[in-house]
Amino acid sequence: MTMRVSIERKVYPRRGEAPARVLFEDLSFELADGEVCAIVGSSGIGKSSLLQIVAGLDREFEGVITDLPQPVGYLFQSPRLLPWRTARQNLELVLPEQPGKAGEWLAQVGLAGAEDVYPQRLSLGMARRVALARALAVQPKLLLLDEPFSSLDDETSRDMQNLMATHVKKLRPTTLFVTHHWHEAAALAQRVMTLDGSPARIVDDQPIRQAKAAE
Numbered sequence: 001m002t003m004r005v006s007i008e009r010k011v012y013p014r015r016g017e018a019p020a021r022v023l024f025e026d027l028s029f030e031l032a033d034g035e036v037c038a039i040v041g042s043s044g045i046g047k048s049s050l051l052q053i054v055a056g057l058d059r060e061f062e063g064v065i066t067d068l069p070q071p072v073g074y075l076f077q078s079p080r081l082l083p084w085r086t087a088r089q090n091l092e093l094v095l096p097e098q099p100g101k102a103g104e105w106l107a108q109v110g111l112a113g114a115e116d117v118y119p120q121r122l123s124l125g126m127a128r129r130v131a132l133a134r135a136l137a138v139q140p141k142l143l144l145l146d147e148p149f150s151s152l153d154d155e156t157s158r159d160m161q162n163l164m165a166t167h168v169k170k171l172r173p174t175t176l177f178v179t180h181h182w183h184e185a186a187a188l189a190q191r192v193m194t195l196d197g198s199p200a201r202i203v204d205d206q207p208i209r210q211a212k213a214a215e
């Protein structure tokens with residue numbers, strides 16, 4: 001099945017001193033099952049806002065999304081782990097029927113031994129891995145990743161990219177991931193869409209050959 005996103009208009013209303021802003025107009029695209037697509041664009045253009053609309057977290061827009069694959073796994077820009085729960089307990093929340101799998105998932109993202117650590121004791125890279133495991137543990141048919149590799153050192157970023165490529169290859173979810181970097185997009189995606197303009201639209205949409213995720 002092909003998912004269709006068709007946003008006629010998305011407006012952020014006036015907030016205090018900040019005027020209303022038409023963020024998107026006539027922004028449409030389709031994603032085939034299992035397709036891995038990157039979204040690039042400058043800071044503030046609306047990449048995170050677009051993911052939130054696709055995920056159904058923001059319904060205040062004119063337009064329609066059809067044939068959304070379910071369930072959705074979402075890696076937010078910040079890990080958003082519950083601070084009063086350990087890494088394992090954070091994962092157990094999405095695995096209510098198979099709590100024993102939490103440890104397996106943590107091992108799969110290289111965190112064996114860190115199961116009982118609380119989020120404030122995890123580095124950003126480790127917290128992202130927990131968040132990636134949480135997004136994958138729901139066995140998503142649609143995987144949304146918001147800048148999964150930003151603010152990480154080169155080695156940790158490479159590790160995360162390999163993890164993502166491995167799991168996307170294994171689980172084959174339809175994947176939409178936001179990045180600032182073309183090289184990340186080109187390395188991992190089969191297709192790259194560029195957002196630009198005000199209001200923002202997709203100004204470029206091109207396939208990438210020899211994508212790792214597609215091998």
Ligand SMILES: Nc1ncnc2c1ncn2[C@@H]1O[C@H](COP(=O)(O)OP(=O)(O)OP(=O)(O)O)[C@@H](O)[C@H]1O
Nearest residue numbers: 012013015023041042043044045046047048049050
């Ligand atoms: N809830 C909101 N209400 C009003 N304006 C918002 C809201 N959320 C985001 N914005 C504004 O909408 C614009 C797009 O934000 P968004 O976070 O989607 O951009 P982005 O491309 O993901 O940016 P970055 O790459 O810096 O993360 C920004 O100008 C932001 O300030």
